[in-house]
Amino acid sequence: MVIRPYGYRIWELLQSDLDGKIKDAGHENACFPMFIPESYLKREAEHVEGFSPELAVVTHAGGKELEEPLVVRPTSETVIGEYMAKWIDSHRDLPLLLNQWANVVRWEMRPRMFLRTTEFLWQEGHTAHVDEDDAMRETLWALDAYEKVARDLAAMPVVPGEKTPGERFAGAERTYTIEGMMRDGRALQAGTSHYLGTNFAKAFEIDYQDADGNLVLAHTTSWGMSTRMIGGVIMTHGDDKGLVLPPRLAPYQVVIVPLGRKEQAETTAAKAHEVAAQLKAAGVRVHVDDKRPQLSPGFKFNDWEMRGVPVRLELGMRDIDNGVVTLARRLPTEEGQGKETIPFDEVAARIPGILEDFQAFLLRRAEEFRDSHTRPVDSWDDFTAQISQGWALALHCGRTACEDEIKAETAATPRCIPAAGEADSGACVRCGEPSAYGKRVIFSKSY
């Protein structure tokens, strides 16, 4: 996967916000090696079993065959665990709150741009704590941070919840997830947070002396959000004309297209840069499209629509005569609004509010879409019908074997046990056995 500048800028905007949240909560960034000795992975049995099929392996380096093959990290619990063990001696060293921004590799049989790529970028938080309580607080803190990034920046109304045992991270005691609905009705796992219990602490001897001098195992967590979020933004809001970007993650929030040819083009371009300077001063990311005289206005309008720029301002000689710019939102018809004009001296004051409204509109639209494509189902027929168009809320027995049957037959998997789900119980939608979890589970096809 190559991420071109326009896409990478979306990632930088997300990264900047999430990095701030991570640091404000007391975590520190660090950098661990990308190559992990194969033997490290083997120390945690479930972990190596889960990741083995996806590993890329370096066998030769510096012109020689290596004595021990090196795995390119699929995730870094093992190498960070090795160092946590060295750095933690006393309860005074806890909590240890680390994060790293890194690339990881998971060999994909069916790669899909942004969503499933062999190499991807992410942040991975790795923390160690004195006990389960403190580690669980951390696990849920990360989940909450991810929900906020998804909702507030990406306008993705994700559902936080716990994964069923069959869908847990390899080596975790509990895995939490935020799940978003894409416009084809499928679910996207947009971030996960794991309470690892003492599994990795045991495997890597991450222990500490408590206040009484006893040697105790630490409880660890890990959590990650990745460039998959770029795919999430595209598939939550996009349409047949291309991207629709939420303003807070848009590389350009406003593009100004000056119109006219020759001298007129110079006049409108000059005015466009004047307006752009005002918008920039108001904190708006703005671009003037005046360097492509060979392209028609219509081509440019389509181009920026395809790129999902939230607001386009057109500026022709008639606009200048009238003292206005002409504004078009990326989704004017759904808003019930066509083009409108804004006087020059109101542009800088009004655009920030228009962008905020557009951000809120996208979140609301995505919420409505999700809610209208989510339905409780109580029979297998209803289940299969609902799965073909969206999310099914179903009672489930909790047996992994039953999950596997559902998956084999419908391609749907349990996405999460929603944190906010109401108490409910009864017969499993598939096998009729008594339901588990005390509430309904979201089932859906996914990526």
Add this chain to the structure above:
Amino acid sequence: MVIRPYGYRIWELLQSDLDGKIKDAGHENACFPMFIPESYLKREAEHVEGFSPELAVVTHAGGKELEEPLVVRPTSETVIGEYMAKWIDSHRDLPLLLNQWANVVRWEMRPRMFLRTTEFLWQEGHTAHVDEDDAMRETLWALDAYEKVARDLAAMPVVPGEKTPGERFAGAERTYTIEGMMRDGRALQAGTSHYLGTNFAKAFEIDYQDADGNLVLAHTTSWGMSTRMIGGVIMTHGDDKGLVLPPRLAPYQVVIVPLGRKEQAETTAAKAHEVAAQLKAAGVRVHVDDKRPQLSPGFKFNDWEMRGVPVRLELGMRDIDNGVVTLARRLPTEEGQGKETIPFDEVAARIPGILEDFQAFLLRRAEEFRDSHTRPVDSWDDFTAQISQGWALALHCGRTACEDEIKAETAATPRCIPAAGEADSGACVRCGEPSAYGKRVIFSKSY
């Protein structure tokens, strides 16, 4: 190499400044794959010859042997060249100004923390231009940006210049470097910028239609600065007590150590946080060391000296009674100053200036050290004597074979032909043949 949070913070501070410079000059960040098909590297003959001995190779992935081995990028000219060829059609597409922040791998026989590590972090700029003039402007722009980062942030008074042909980047027409002197008298190459001519354009078919419709090869550049700079900072300013950090790259510019036990500790800690809040408001990165009651003040003082914190403030009950804090700079004796006291109400106003003075002092000290360890030499005896303690400015014939002899005998290499060097010529210090370059060359041992 593991970079712990304190070291990684230095990198983040450098990265933030350099990324701003790169973007302000019109470059955009992107992300290219870390795995490069071996065949890509082979397309530029000098390039593959230069990097082959240092490559790490992935031969197995997803449980199978790969049909074509994948090289873990040692640098990305080849994979980015492949995409530049796709993206560039017309002169209107130029210049193409790309940058990426990435990890790269060069298998090291003699690794050395920060300076020579198998994996390191860097930014790599990759640009394409219509002609040599524009590409050379870019090459020298990057060199100038690196010199500013080294001088203004790291307080490293580096010497910019061109590499001799024997020291060029594999595949470059011209390589430029900034060279800093470490406190053992050796040179550190702290950043390089390459004019690649049309070498990679030929290998990857990076061509464009000019205004007249002719198909023309683009001229490309590449340039990089890496986590090696963390090592540069340590070895330019450090001493027997540990690090000495220039304030602009110091994770903590000021550490406040409250003194006393029990109730007194609570009183001094409260006052310390009050002072810290004032400093934070004044834009100072400050830390209060009040969470380690088990450690003595002396231990804490040594600890922060080892970590190179520029300014330490001590705060005891007597200081509070006197309405002052006690200040100690990291290098008080060389400054000719011991501890001094500052009234509480002057701390926030005076510390920023003290930090700027300290930054300037470190640059001046490094310049004086470099200048007193650099000497023109005109005989082989003088050359070998000078090489053992610093840099030799020597006339050289310019033959790579002669460079190789010098290296074999003294371990010294030509570091650069300094851009600011005065015109000079005569007999080669080694072989007596007529000198090349029209000026003296810096020879030194290096890392």
